[in-house]
Amino acid sequence: MKILIPLKQVPDSTVRVKVAPDGKRIAADGITWSISPYDEYAIEMALERKDSDPSTIVAVVTVGPARSRDALRQALAMGCDEASLVLAEEEVAPLAVARALAKVVQDAKPDLVLCGKQASDDDQGFVGPALAEVLGWAHVSTITKVVVSEGAAELWREVEGGHEVWKATLPALATVHKSEKEPRYPSLPGIMKAKKKEIPERPFASLGIDANAPKLEIVSLEPPPARGGGKILKDGDAKALAERLATSLRDEAKVL
Amino acid sequence: MRTLVVAERKASDLRRVSLEIAAKAKELGDVGVVEIKGERYSPLAYTTALAKKIEADKPDLVLIGATLNGRDLAARVAARLGHAYAADVTAVAVGSGAALVDRPMYAGKVRAKVRVPLPAVVSVRPGALPLKDAGPTPQTEAIDADASAEKLQFVKFAEVASSGKRVSLAEARVVVSGGRGLKGPENWHLVEDLADALGGAVGASRAVTDAGWRPNEEQVGQTGKTVTPDLYVALGISGAIQHLAGMTSSKVIVAVNKDPDADIFKIADYGVVADVFEFVPAFTEAVKKQRASS
Numbered sequence A: 001m002k003i004l005i006p007l008k009q010v011p012d013s014t015v016r017v018k019v020a021p022d023g024k025r026i027a028a029d030g031i032t033w034s035i036s037p038y039d040e041y042a043i044e045m046a047l048e049r050k051d052s053d054p055s056t057i058v059a060v061v062t063v064g065p066a067r068s069r070d071a072l073r074q075a076l077a078m079g080c081d082e083a084s085l086v087l088a089e090e091e092v093a094p095l096a097v098a099r100a101l102a103k104v105v106q107d108a109k110p111d112l113v114l115c116g117k118q119a120s121d122d123d124q125g126f127v128g129p130a131l132a133e134v135l136g137w138a139h140v141s142t143i144t145k146v147v148v149s150e151g152a153a154e155l156w157r158e159v160e161g162g163h164e165v166w167k168a169t170l171p172a173l174a175t176v177h178k179s180e181k182e183p184r185y186p187s188l189p190g191i192m193k194a195k196k197k198e199i200p201e202r203p204f205a206s207l208g209i210d211a212n213a214p215k216l217e218i219v220s221l222e223p224p225p226a227r228g229g230g231k232i233l234k235d236g237d238a239k240a241l242a243e244r245l246a247t248s249l250r251d252e253a254k255v256l
Numbered sequence B: 001m002r003t004l005v006v007a008e009r010k011a012s013d014l015r016r017v018s019l020e021i022a023a024k025a026k027e028l029g030d031v032g033v034v035e036i037k038g039e040r041y042s043p044l045a046y047t048t049a050l051a052k053k054i055e056a057d058k059p060d061l062v063l064i065g066a067t068l069n070g071r072d073l074a075a076r077v078a079a080r081l082g083h084a085y086a087a088d089v090t091a092v093a094v095g096s097g098a099a100l101v102d103r104p105m106y107a108g109k110v111r112a113k114v115r116v117p118l119p120a121v122v123s124v125r126p127g128a129l130p131l132k133d134a135g136p137t138p139q140t141e142a143i144d145a146d147a148s149a150e151k152l153q154f155v156k157f158a159e160v161a162s163s164g165k166r167v168s169l170a171e172a173r174v175v176v177s178g179g180r181g182l183k184g185p186e187n188w189h190l191v192e193d194l195a196d197a198l199g200g201a202v203g204a205s206r207a208v209t210d211a212g213w214r215p216n217e218e219q220v221g222q223t224g225k226t227v228t229p230d231l232y233v234a235l236g237i238s239g240a241i242q243h244l245a246g247m248t249s250s251k252v253i254v255a256v257n258k259d260p261d262a263d264i265f266k267i268a269d270y271g272v273v274a275d276v277f278e279f280v281p282a283f284t285e286a287v288k289k290q291r292a293s294s
Ligand SMILES: Cc1cc2nc3c(=O)[nH]c(=O)nc-3n(C[C@H](O)[C@H](O)[C@H](O)COP(=O)(O)OP(=O)(O)OC[C@H]3O[C@@H](n4cnc5c(N)ncnc54)[C@H](O)[C@@H]3O)c2cc1C
Pocket: A013, A037, B178, B179, B180, B181, B182, B204, B205, B206, B207, B208, B219, B220, B221, B222, B223, B224, B225, B235, B236, B237, B238, B239, B240, B241, B242, B243, B246, B256, B257, B258, B259, B262, B274, B275, B276, B277
């Protein structure tokens, strides 16, 4: 079977995001870029399937600027088989990203498409369901497990108090919340192999899709309010500290 | 300005977030409130029913609670109609042909003010729009989920035996989270007893959910839940940037850690340098005592 993962390159989770002087974007300096964390889980989920059935083909694709090649390369190094880039230096409206990905899906004909639950830059969680909508497919969001059998997939979705289990006939799309194991690190042979792989590229404009779609306009970005200057309680035995804290929470912070 | 509110029920009551968005919609102008009836949420059946309603009523704005199902429905229905979509917003206003919303971006590390062209679908974070007074429960119009659009088959519900009656993390006013400093799942009664004494929910760091000590749904942080309670208590959590992404907007933060240099102390309002195994039982007792005397 073939699994396709649309992924997005985003600032690494360890980056302390700073707002640029114009207040409308984040400062580009000092950013290291990575695969969005939920997309990494999607990759891991697909590779776990490949571990148990080596005939599985795992492909990744991204719609983004040239720098996002590094994210595709990283996915290949983790063990994915194929990667391709839809080059778009300018930001593309999210629904147009979904349309571009739909084109890629129609060409690649995967049995299963796994998106991340949300990309950790815009935090929207839109493109997965939107891609399913453009394709006219069913989707299941925020899954933590997939079990494939004869032309169908059982998709486990984490909800309050447990999992809903849904069965979808293939092809189908799911958005991933978590894989069973932690995303694997690229192995040395994986990195060597990835270096040699071709990453075919096509410009967004060559897809011939309608790029017209609503866009959100950022008016301003702000860092969250600074915190700090809190009180440190440290001297005394546990009981004395506990009583001091309880009193402070009641009388000063007024949360008890 | 016409707003359609999509209400969601938990058991027999409307969810609190549905009341919050209905009250906000009223401030903005005309309001209709719909509720989609079906055995359980599924994207196609619910999207199809809602899209028909939106096409018939032509509201400028559709507000949906940013719950697990609400976010999913909001995204798909926006895609179907080609409307603009903003997820998980924490404030909503309108002006000159657009909704003006606040929303977290970059895994919650930045707050954005965003202009969303109308017509738009917006999902609103539970608890973000404070309810001044509860007021009368809004009248809802029920519409049926469109079963004919369904392509999925529901197999089963696999329950996890744990948390049970405690309040859900996303809506809790108090959250007590445990980290690797708790040493193992057998010590979680310390976290739970304190959460119960405070009337709160139980959370965890990713180190804990990854180790399988606690279910994933309790994870707080960048790849877990974002919580904004009045009181957040971090027990034996170091304060990694990805954990902070999920809880720094809490009103009051208490951290207990035996390492005086732990990063969590940099953002805590009250930092207690102590061993959780000694401090937490004593604190739980102190809270109980105070509750009993007030
Ligand atoms: C892409 C990505 C996404 C991530 N997403 C998340 C996320 O959503 N949520 C999250 O939490 N993490 C997330 N992480 C992981 C994060 O980086 C940290 O590894 C994790 O938060 C550490 O958990 P911890 O604080 O429980 O453990 P540790 O960092 O091991 O800290 C344990 C703390 O307990 C203290 N301690 C030990 N014993 C005691 C004692 N007896 N009494 C008091 N204190 C004690 C120690 O001093 C230490 O500070 C993510 C990481 C990545 C790379």
